[in-house]
Amino acid sequence: MNLKSCEEKCLRDCSCVAYTNADEVKESGCLTWHADMEDIRTFENVGQDLYVRVDANELARYERKHYGSLGKKGMMTLIVISICLITFLVISFLCWFVIKNRNQAKRMHGEFFFDGEDNSNLTLFDLKDIIEATNNFADANMLGKGGFGSVYKGLLKDGMEIAVKRLSKYSGQGIKEFRNEVTLIAKLQHRNLVRILGCCMDGEEKMLIYEYLPNxxxxxxxxxxxxxxxxxxxxxxxxxxxxxxxxxxxxxxxxxxxxxxxxxxxxxxxxxxxxxxxxxxxxxxxxxxxxxxxxxxxxxxxxxxxxxxxxxxxxxxxxxxxxxxxxxxxxxxxxxxxxxxxxxxxxxxxxxxxxxxxxxxxxxxxxxxxxxxxxxxxxxxxxxxxxxxxxxxxxxxxxxxxxxxxxxxxxxxxxxxxxxxxxxxxxxxxxxxxxxxxxxxxxxxxxxxxxxxx
The missing domain is CATH 1.10.510.10 (Transferase(Phosphotransferase) domain 1)
Structure with a gap:
């Protein structure tokens, strides 16, 4: 007889007050207790589960004493709901915080460059995309250099060739000149002016992204x-x-x-x-x-x-x-x-x-x-x-x-x-x-x- 059958056997007998497996190692057999229980078995360095029948009213009083009016199941349900609610609130706060900072960064980035003017044709490139496009600014992709820094050829994921003007950290040109070029050339449209596609600014890195001119x-x-x-x-x-x-x-x-x-x-x-x-x-x-x-x-x-x-x-x-x-x-x-x-x-x-x-x-x-x-x-x-x-x-x-x-x-x-x-x-x-x-x-x-x- 397995443990489940032993449980059913004990519940059918009103005088049965406890049950367990007769062989705890093989988890087989059925051992039941009737009337007053007295432990007459001895085990060495091993314990055995014993299932004891308890009066429902007594169990309820025990749960109220230890778990309050909700009882054990109610308390566990409340704890689970509380944990889920707290987790949801924490995740929601983190998402809000990330989105807020990202929007604020974009807003500050846009205000810094454009002063609220419409430059919808300009793209703000991610540094990782520029690094990938230029093969981490490889010397083989360098088109030239000047007082501002170096210019690199790049290839975007969509196959477009670009020229990346990377401002040197030691250049005399700074934020003012960088912003000036972005905001100025973005407003100009003429066949004899180079076309700017966007810019990238990440920490000390400041770059302008132009159309690539092969000659x-x-x-x-x-x-x-x-x-x-x-x-x-x-x-x-x-x-x-x-x-x-x-x-x-x-x-x-x-x-x-x-x-x-x-x-x-x-x-x-x-x-x-x-x-x-x-x-x-x-x-x-x-x-x-x-x-x-x-x-x-x-x-x-x-x-x-x-x-x-x-x-x-x-x-x-x-x-x-x-x-x-x-x-x-x-x-x-x-x-x-x-x-x-x-x-x-x-x-x-x-x-x-x-x-x-x-x-x-x-x-x-x-x-x-x-x-x-x-x-x-x-x-x-x-x-x-x-x-x-x-x-x-x-x-x-x-x-x-x-x-x-x-x-x-x-x-x-x-x-x-x-x-x-x-x-x-x-x-x-x-x-x-x-x-x-x-x-x-x-x-x-x-x-x-x-x-x-x-």
Whole structure:
């Protein structure tokens, strides 16, 4: 007989007061007690369960004494319900706390960047997605570096190629410049401006996510002896006109009047079809509708591209960008850097071209592969003429970008350029210092201009 059968047997017998297995090891057999119980069995180092019949009223009194009016089952039920309720409340609180902090972080993130303005086209990327896309910022994916940090090529999970501009911890650019570029470029839509997809900010990591342009920057073509051959005159003129239209859009046609302040060859990117796209708006400034110039105590930009009034007095305007465009135009035409050395080692590219222009020898500095066709020669000379008009010393003498675009697109009589600024430079500079000899790095703090009075 098993234990269950033994229980049923005892319950059918009114005189049975307890039962258990006869063989506790095999859990078989049935042993019952009747009348008064007396323990007559001895066990060594082992116990045995004994099931005792108890009067219902006596059991109820026992439960009330130990468990209160609810009884044992009621108390256990109450305890289970209480535990479940407490667990539910704790989980609910934790979920609320997490969601609240996440929303607050997103709200603060959005307010920090956008000041409540609509930038719905921008995406806030997670750091882990950017790390995965760039293979943890592998050197093989690095596209280039500058004063701000490095740029990496990335591939998102959906197959889209991106360019990640990662701000260096030691860069002179900081939160202000980072926020400036995000909020500024998000509002701009033009075929000759690089398109920003979003940003990522996690702790000390600050990154801007751009569309990927496979041909990289303009300076990698015009200053490279092999790759410059890929740019015939038609492509160069197309790039010049595209950059001019992009700057004109910033100055006049966008809903914000923007001064770029760091226009140079490395900040002009090229897509697969060699369309130029102006990039790097970290140092740009917004002007009011009627504002024409402003003053700053912190001069930013790149040596060789700064206008004289900006480099020496901190005054910048749309004519400052016109000056930078003039330098860039002359570099595109000649394949030479403004900071390089020429026949007179103290002369800049602008000064050297000015000297040749006065002697009607400007075509001598042009790459022979670009000339030969008289029509092209006329167009090249026109571009040099426009470039010299843009780099004149006084802002009032320089053309606006709308006038520049008109002069490039039309054959018209151009005014005679006046003597440019910054014709000479010191010769005691360390040529090994790329920030001075090459003029490729942006100046993010107060600058000292390498000039010499005429």
């Amino acid at each position: 990289k920057s303009l300076d990698s073509f015009i200053f490279d002896q092999a790759k410059k051959l890929q740019l015939d005159w038609r492509k160069r003129f197309y790039i010049i006109c595209g950059v001019a239209r992009g700057i004109l859009y910033l100055h006049q046609d966008s809903r914000l009047r923007i001064i770029h302040r760091d226009l140079k060859a490395s900040n002009v990117l090229l897509d697969l079809a060699m369309n130029p796209k102006i990039a790097d708006f970290g140092m740009a400034r917004i002007f009011g509708g009627d504002q024409t110039e402003a003053n700053t105590n912190c001069v930013v930009g790149t040596y060789g591209y700064m206008s004289p009034e900006y480099a020496m007095e901190g005054i910048f305007s749309i004519k400052s960008d016109a000056y930078s465009f003039g330098v860039l135009l002359l570099e595109i035409v000649t394949n030479r850097k403004n900071s390089g050395y020429y026949d007179d080692i103290t002369s800049t590219l602008v000064g050297h071209i000015w000297n040749l222009w006065r002697e009607s020898r400007a075509m001598e500095i042009i790459d022979p592969s670009l000339i030969g066709d008289p029509c092209l020669e006329h167009e090249v000379l026109k571009c040099i003429h426009v470039g010299l008009l843009c780099v004149q010393e006084y802002p009032t003498d320089r053309p606006t970008m709308s006038e520049v675009v008109f002069m490039l697109d039309n054959d018209s009589t151009l005014p005679h350029p006046k003597q440019p600024a910054f014709l000479f430079k010191k010769t005691n500079c360390d040529d090994s210092n790329p920030s001075i000899s090459e003029g490729v790095n942006s100046v993010n703090e107060m600058s000292t201009t390498v000039i010499e009075a005429r």
